[in-house]
Amino acid sequence: MSSYCAIDFGTSNSAIAIPADQGMRLVPLEGDSTTMPTAVFYCTDGDDLPTGFEKATGRPGAELPRTFGRAAVQAYIEGYEGRLMRSMKSILGSPLVEQTTDLGHGFGVKYIDIITGYLHHLRSRAERASGQVLSHVVLGRPVFFVDDDPERDAQAQASLAAAAHAVGFKDVAFQYEPIAAAFDYEQQATREELALVADIGGGTSDFSVVRVGPQRAALLDRRSDILANHGVHVAGTDFDRRVSLSCVMPPLGHGGMGPSIGGQPPRPIPSRVYFDLATWHLINNVYQAPRVAELKSMNGFYADPTQFKRLMKVVNDRLGHALVGSAEAAKIAVAAGGDFDIDLSVIEAGLHAPLKEAQAEQAFREDLARITACALDTVRMAGLQPSDIHALYFTGGSTGLKLLTDQLEAAFPQTRAVRGDRLASVVTGLGLHAGRLFGK
DSSP: OOOEEEEEEOSSEEEEEEEOSSSEEEOOOBTTBSOEESEEEEESSOSSOOTTOEEEEEETTEEEEEEEHHHHHHHHHTTOSEEEEEOGGGGTTSGGGGSEEEEETTEEEEHHHHHHHHHHHHHHHHHHHHTSOOOEEEEEEOSOSSTTOHHHHHHHHHHHHHHHHHTTOSEEEEEEHHHHHHHHHHTTOSSOEEEEEEEEOSSOEEEEEEEEOTTTTTOSOOGGGEEEEEEESOSHHHHHHHHIIIIISGGGTTTOBOOOOTTOOOOBOOOHHHHHHTSGGGHHHHTSHHHHHHHHTTGGGOSSHHHHHHHHHHHHTTOHHHHHHHHHHHHHHHTTSSOEEEEOTTTSTTOEEEEOHHHHHHHHHHHHHHHHHHHHHHHHHTTOOGGGOOEEEEESGGGGOHHHHHHHHHHSTTSEEEEOOTTTHHHHHHHHHHHHHHOO
C-alpha cells in the first residue's frame, strides 16, 4: 500500500511526508520549502488578489478567498482586508473549537473548519506530489493537547481525527510527536541507547524516554521501548507572549498606573487587553465592536494619555498580529545570544522597544523552569536518573532558543546532547512509523 502519508500538524509550522523509493520523502509545500507556517488568511475584500488564493465557504451560500502558510502571513502584512489565523492547534481541546469566529463583513467560519481547510490543503499538495489519492495518514500529536485534563485531551484528538476524516482520509492513526522524533534519532544509533527526546515546538514541550537501537528499528510494536512520556503546555508561542508583554506592551500602558484621584493611590491599568493582544488566537477578540467600545471608555484609566493613544492606534488599525510577529522576530534574534531592537514605528514614528538578552532570560525564567522540571519528571517516571540517559535529542522549532537548550543540558550534565532537524525530525519519524504501519 502506497496511498498513505504522515502529517506533522504543528502549532507554528507543519510538514507532510509521502512514500519514496527509499523510505519516505518530505513534500515541498511552498516553493522548495518542506515546512510551512500553520497559518490561514481569509480575505474579505476580494479585489486584485495575488495568485495562490482559493475559494472557501465563509457562510451558507457565500465564499471567501483564502491562502495558506507564508502567503497567508504576507497577505496580512501587505494590508489585504481579512482575518489571519495562526496557532490553530492551540484551540483543540477548548470550547472554541466548535464556535464560529467572525471574519468581517458578515462572514464567519468555525474554528474546526479552519483546521479542516488547512489539512485539506496539505493533503492536496501531497497528492499532487505523489500522483495518487492518499487514504491513510499518521498524524502527530503532543503528549498532552491539554494539561491535567484527560477528557479535554481526548476531545482534542477526536476533533483532529474528525477533521482528517472530513478531508478524505479513511484510516487515521496517531503517534506522539516526541516518539516520532525518537524514530528519527534511531536512524543514527549504532547501539542500544536510552534517549530523552525533547520536542519543543510552538505550543507544547514534550519529553519521552525511549529505548532505541538498530535491532529495534524494524519492530512495529514499540510500546515496551517507550519508558515514559510527559509534557507541558508551554513552548514557543508562550515565549513570544513573554517578549510582547515585557517589551512591546509597556509603551502601550501594560504595567502602568492610572492617575491619582481624590488623594487616593493610583491603580494599575487593567491588563486583560494586553494579554489578549500578546496571544495569537485571542487578538481578534480585541477587535470586536463591544470590546472596542469598552476600551474607548477607558481613557480615564491612564495617567499617561500617550499610552492610551498608542493602544487605540493598535486596536483601530488592527496591528496586533504584526506586534506579535515583531515579538517572535525579537525572540528568534536573541535565540543565539545578543540583544535586539524592536521597531514599533508602525504605532508611532521613532518608537522602539529594546530587548536585551538578560531581559529575555528574566522573562522566560518561569517557563524555562517548568520545561526543565518536566524533563526531569519524565526521567523519574521511567524509574531512571539523569545520568542513565545516553542522549538528549533536541527537536522542534523552539530548541533554537539557546537559553532553553543550555538549561536543559545543565540538567543532564553527563548526557550527550544531539540536535536533530528542528522542523523536520518529527515528520520524518512519523513517516517511518507510517511506512511500518501501512506500507507493504
